[in-house]
Amino acid sequence: DTGVSQDPRHKITKRGQNVTFRCDPISEHNRLYWYRQTLGQGPEFLTYFQNEAQLEKSRLLSDRFSAERPKGSFSTLEIQRTEQGDSAMYLCASSYTGTGGKSDNQPQHFGDGTRLSIL
Amino acid sequence: SQKIEQNSEALNIQEGKTATLTCNYTNYSPAYLQWYRQDPGRGPVFLLLIRENEKEKRKERLKVTFDTTLKQSLFHITASQPADSATYLCALPTWWGSYIPTFGRGTSLIVHP
Numbered sequence: 001d002t003g004v005s006q007d008p009r010h011k012i013t014k015r016g017q018n019v020t021f022r023c024d025p026i027s028e029h030n031r032l033y034w035y036r037q038t039l040g041q042g043p044e045f046l047t048y049f050q051n052e053a054q055l056e057k058s059r060l061l062s063d064r065f066s067a068e069r070p071k072g073s074f075s076t077l078e079i080q081r082t083e084q085g086d087s088a089m090y091l092c093a094s095s096y097t098g099t100g101g102k103s104d105n106q107p108q109h110f111g112d113g114t115r116l117s118i119l
Numbered sequence: 120s121q122k123i124e125q126n127s128e129a130l131n132i133q134e135g136k137t138a139t140l141t142c143n144y145t146n147y148s149p150a151y152l153q154w155y156r157q158d159p160g161r162g163p164v165f166l167l168l169i170r171e172n173e174k175e176k177r178k179e180r181l182k183v184t185f186d187t188t189l190k191q192s193l194f195h196i197t198a199s200q201p202a203d204s205a206t207y208l209c210a211l212p213t214w215w216g217s218y219i220p221t222f223g224r225g226t227s228l229i230v231h232p
């Protein structure tokens with residue numbers, strides 16, 4: 001179990017640029033989640049995948065945000081035309097919910113996040 | 120609307136004492152509740168899950184209680200150590216096609232030697 005890894009750990013970019021973050025979940029985990037965390041707040045749920053299917057995306061903050069998990073393994077989160085308000089920690093988590101996807105109460109395993117700073 | 124409340128003020132205690140953190144919630148009827156620990160610059164780490172039919176759960180120096188009538192969970196660390204200093208988050212399941220944890224803002228615990 002190598003844990004959830006996220007890349008890069010830090011990203012500094014100018015307003016208006018596009019950024020993409022990568023998440024590699026624990027290999028046997030079928031669920032992958034993206035969260036955003038700002039200072040002094042808990043993680044805020046954005047979207048999640050079961051295998052390659054994106055099951056919820058209404059929580060993505062705007063149409064500038066998109067996520068993919070093309071082969072049901074790693075995932076990417078892209079923010080287009082970044083704004084200063086996008087500065088935050090972006091966290092990825094994974095879990096295994098069984099073959100029927102029924103065990104929702106399994107703990108989430110988080111990566112250490114990508115800290116995004118918009119200049 | 121659903122709300123999870125954790126004390127935003129840091130809890131400062133002396134080493135060896137018991138730390139008690141509170142998680143209150145409204146407009147939820149959760150089947151379970153989770154507690155996570157988060158260190159600065161790191162992702163949250165799962166600690167404990169307690170189900171609605173469990174009044175109390177223990178793991179080493181940790182104890183969690185869950186009162187569905189009061190809509191409250193208490194998280195205790197006995198014989199606290201400076202290494203226990205961290206932010207502790209409670210999480211409740213919210214339905215998004217599956218149950219996804221919704222996190223409180225967390226409470227910072229500082230254990231002084």
